[in-house]
Amino acid sequence: MRENLVAPCGMNCAVCAAYLALKYEVRSKGINMAYCTGCRPRDMQCAFLKKHCEPLLTGKVQYCYECPDFPLRASPEAR
Secondary structure, eight states, X not given: OOGGGBOTTSOBGGGOHHHHHHHTTGGGGTXXXXXXXXXXXXXXXOTTTGGGOHHHHHTSOSSGGGSTTTTGGGXXXXX
């Protein structure tokens, strides 16, 4: 598994439907699905939390579990 396909939250992008759609070019087979190369390859770090998370924004942590506030920052109430 490629390390850059592990999102900060720990999700494995290699098993995500949008990543697999891109990998197997499902649009060419007539299936209309979103494509995604993963958060890190797109330099998004985390598509959902980055804009709300100072440690991810500033590079203080690479993964959510490294944050002293984990899991509080990851909860919807913290955003």
